[in-house]
Amino acid sequence: MSYKEIEDRLKNNGIIILDGGIGGELQKIGAPMDKGLWAGKCTIDNPELVKKVHESYVSSGADIITANTYATPPISMREHGYSEFINEWNAKGIKLAKSVAESSKQNISVAGSVSTYGSWDKLSEDKLIPGFKEQIKILSDAGADFLILEAMSSALKTVETLVKCSLDTNLPVWLSISCALDKKTDKLMLGYQESIEKNTKSFLYNNFTDSIHTIKKIHNGPILIAHTDMTIMKRALTELKHNYDGIIGAYPNVGYFEKPTWNFMEEEISPSQYCNEAKSWIDAGAQIIGGCCGVGPKRIEAISKYKL
Numbered sequence: 394m395s396y397k398e399i400e401d402r403l404k405n406n407g408i409i410i411l412d413g414g415i416g417g418e419l420q421k422i423g424a425p426m427d428k429g430l431w432a433g434k435c436t437i438d439n440p441e442l443v444k445k446v447h448e449s450y451v452s453s454g455a456d457i458i459t460a461n462t463y464a465t466p467p468i469s470m471r472e473h474g475y476s477e478f479i480n481e482w483n484a485k486g487i488k489l490a491k492s493v494a495e496s497s498k499q500n501i502s503v504a505g506s507v508s509t510y511g512s513w514d515k516l517s518e519d520k521l522i523p524g525f526k527e528q529i530k531i532l533s534d535a536g537a538d539f540l541i542l543e544a545m546s547s548a549l550k551t552v553e554t555l556v557k558c559s560l561d562t563n564l565p566v567w568l569s570i571s572c573a574l575d576k577k578t579d580k581l582m583l584g585y586q587e588s589i590e591k592n593t594k595s596f597l598y599n600n601f602t603d604s605i606h607t608i609k610k611i612h613n614g615p616i617l618i619a620h621t622d623m624t625i626m627k628r629a630l631t632e633l634k635h636n637y638d639g640i641i642g643a644y645p646n647v648g649y650f651e652k653p654t655w656n657f658m659e660e661e662i663s664p665s666q667y668c669n670e671a672k673s674w675i676d677a678g679a680q681i682i683g684g685c686c687g688v689g690p691k692r693i694e695a696i697s698k699y700k701l
C-alpha cells in the first residue's frame with residue numbers, strides 16, 4: 394500500500410491495521426536479546442528471524458509493517474559502544490522490512506521507527522536533537538514510506554523535541570505516545586505502566602490533555618497511543634479525540650515485562666477478546682489499530698478479519 398492509499402483510506406474514515414510488537418515476537422521465536430539494545434541487534438545477528446516476524450504480520454493482514462529500528466536510535470547505540478554501526482543497522486532494519494513488503498502480494502507500507510529508546514527522559518534537548526535527526530535521516534534515506542515517532546515513556550519536553558526534529562523531513566510523520574493512570578488523582582498522564590492490575594512499575598509525567606494541547610501546536614499528523622495498558626485505552630482515546638481533530642490510533646501492549654522475559658498473558662486474553670477491545674477503540678474514534686509488546690500475529694489477525 395502506498396502512503397497515498399493509506400492517506401485516502403484514513404480520509405474516508407477507513408481503518409488501517411498496523412502490525413504488533415517486534416521485540417516480543419523475536420524473543421518468542423528464539424532470537425537472543427541484547428543487554429543494551431534489546432531486540433535491535435537482531436537486525437544484524439538474526440536478519441532471517443526479523444524477516445520472519447515481518448512476514449507473520451503480513452500474513453495476519455497488517456497494512457503496515459514497522460522496521461526493527463525502535464531499539465537502535467543513535468543515542469543508545471553510542472551509549473553501548475556501537476557508534477560505527479549506526480547507519481548500517483538502521484538502514485538494514487528498513488531494507489529487511491522493505492524486502493518483505495516487496496515480495497508480498499499484498500499492498501504493504503513500511504514505517505521507520507524513530508524512538509526515544511534508551512534516552513527516555515534522562516537527557517536534555519541539546520543532547521537529544523542530533524540523535525533524533527540522525528535516525529530520521531538514515532531511515533528516510535533507506536526508503537521508509539513514512540515515520541512513526543515512538544516517544545514511549547517520555548515526558549512532554551522530550552516528545553516536543555522529537556516532533557520538532559521531524560519537521561523538516563519530506564516523509565509523513567505519525568507520533569505515538571504512552572499513557573498511564575495516576576491512581577491518586579484518577580487523571581490520565583503521559584507516562585508508562587504496562588499493567589495497572591499487576592502493578593508493574595510506573596512513571597507519570599505530564600497531564601495527558603494538557604500535553605495534547607501542546608503537541609498539536611507543532612504536529613498535525615496521526616497521534617497514536619502505544620505501549621499502554623489496554624484497560625485505559627478507550628478512556629485515553631476518548632480524551633485524545635475530544636482534544637485533537639486529526640487522525641488517531643491505538644497500539645497498546647498486552648501483558649508485562651517479568652524479568653527477564655515478557656509475560657504475554659495468552660491464557661487471560663484471547664485474540665477474540667483483543668479484537669473486542671479493539672472494537673471499543675474504533676468506537677472511540679481510532680482509525681489505526683495494531684499492537685505493541687505482547688501483541689503478536691494472532692491478535693493482529695483477529696482485528697484484521699474484523700475489519701473486513
Ligand SMILES: [Zn+2]
Pocket residue numbers: 414620646685686
Ligand atoms: Zn511496547
